[in-house]
Amino acid sequence: MGRKLIKMATDFLVVCLLLFTAYPVSGHLEPEFVDAVQNITVPVGRDVKFSCHVRHLGNSYKVAWIHFERSAILTVHSQVITRNPRVGVSHENHRTWHLHLNDVQETDRGRYLCQINTAQAKTQSAYLNIVVPPTIEDSASSSDVIVREGSDLSLTCQARGSPTPSVKWRREDGRKISTNKSFSSTEVEGSSLELQKISRLDMGVYLCIASNGVPPTVSKRIYVSVDFPPMVWVPQQLVGSPLGATVTIECWLEAHPAALHYWARPDGQVLHDPTKYRIESINGVTAAVPQQHMNATWPSYTVSSNNGFHDKKKNIAGDAPFATPNLNPSSYMTHLKLTIRHLTVRDYGPYRCVAKNPRGETDGTIKIYQTDRTGHLIKTVQSTADTTKIDITTSTESTEDLQTDKQVANGNNGGIKNMSDAPRDSGTNPRPISRQKETSSSCPGATVVTFWLPILAGLISQLCVHSISSWLGR
Helix, strand or coil, rough: CCCHHHHHHHHHHHHHHHHHHHHHCCCCCEECCCCCCCCCCCCCCCEEEEEEEEEEECCCCCEEEEEECEEEEEECCCCCCCCCCCCEEEEEEECCCEEEECCCCHHCCCCEEEEEEECCEEEEEEEEEEEEEEEHHHHHCCCCCCEEEECCCCEEEEEEEEECCCEEEEEECCCCEEEEECEEEEEEEEEEEEEEEEEEEEHHEEEEEECCCCCCEEEEEEEEEEEEEEEEECCCEEEEEEECEEEEEEEEEEECCEEEEEECCCCCCEECCCCCCCEEEEECCCCCCCCHHHHHCCCCEEEEEEECCCCEEEEECCCCCCCCCCCCCCEEEEEEEEEEECCCCCCEEEEEEEEEEECCEEEEEEEEEEECCCEEEEEEEEEECCCCEEEEEEEECCCCCCCCCCCEECCCEEEEECCCCCCCCCCEEECCCCCCCCCCCCCCCCCCCCCHHHHHHHHHHHHHHHHHHHHHHH
C-alpha cells in the first residue's frame, strides 16, 4: 500500500513539472520570434554565427538549436548537447540566441532550426551554404607530355569545388589554340582539350584554369613538347665572292629535340678550323623563314654576289622571298652562320648545312662561286684548238649560268625537296624562273666575247666586197 502511494505521488509531481514548463504561468504572454533567422553562405574553414531573436521567453521556455539534415540537437538553452567541439551557444539577455560554428566543413551544410518548446513548438529555419574554392586534382589531370608531330593529343583537367568549377584552357603565351585545322580560339572551355594533327606551332605551355566564383581561381601548367625531324631552310643557295675576300653563308633549321648541326663539304669533310672558319649558332630565334612555314606559298630565291666591298642581290621570280624576321623566342629554331676567311680557289663550290636529331637527319646546300671585284661572275673556258682563253664576264642579272634548283631540306622524307615547281601564279602552273639574257654590247650586262671579234669583222668585210662586186657587174 505504501509503495503504491509513493508511485502515485511521483507521477503527480512529474505531470506538474511538465505542465509548468510547457505552459505559461497565468497572465504571461507566450514567447514568439521577433525576426527571421538569416541564411548564410560562407567558404569552408570560416566561423559562422546564427542569431535567433525572441521575446516573452521568460523562465518557463527554452530555446534549442537543431541540425535538420542530421536530426541532431546541438544546444538547449545554454547547454551544448552535441559532442562536436566546434559548436557553441550564447545569448543576450535571453532575447537573442546565437549558435556558433567554428571552422565550418562541407558536412556542416544544411538547414538549422531555432525552436522554442511551447505546447505547439515554434520553429524558424535558416540554411548554411558552404562554398569551396576550386582545386585541381593532379592525379586525375594531364601532366607534361611529349608527342610526335602529326599525331592527336588529348589533355584532361579535373577540378573539384562547390559550386562545381568551370574549366577553361589557354596558352601561356597568349596565342590561339588550334583544336583542328578549321577552328582556333584564345580560350577553350571544358575539362578536356582535344588537339588534332598537332604541329610544332602547338608546342608550349597550356594553362588549365578552374573557377567557381569562390576565390582563388587556380590553374595548372602543362607543357606540350612536339618532336619532329630536322628541317633546313637556305635562303640563298648561290653566293658570289672574289678571291681573297671573306664571305658568310647561312641557313636556318628547325628541330625538336635540338639537333646536332655542323657545316661540311660534299666529300664529308667537317669544317672546324678556327683560323679559316668562324661558325656561329644562335638558338631560340625565329628568323627569316620561308612563307610556306606561315601557310603561304614557297618563296622565290635570291642570287647574291659579295665581293668583300659591297653586296649585289636580286630576287628571281616571285614575291618577297622570306617572311619578315620575328624575334619572338622559339625553342626549336636555330640560325647558323659560316664565315670563310681569305677565299682561295679551293674554297669555291658547295657547302652543306647538316642537322641531325633522334627523329631524322637532313641538310641544305649553298654554292659559293667566284666573281670579280664588281660582283660579276667570272668563268674561264679553255679552247681545245689553240688553248686560247675566252673570258666571259656577265652580270648577276643574267641567271642562266647561276640557276640551280631551289631546295628545302626536310628530315621528314630524308632528302631535298625540289622547289622549282612550288611558286605558282594562278595556283595551277609553276612560276618559271627568268632566263632572259641581255645581248646588246652597249648594255651594262652585255656579254663580250673577245675571241670572236676578228672573225666577225672579216665576215662583214667579205660580205661588203661581194655586194659591191655584184652591183658593179650589173
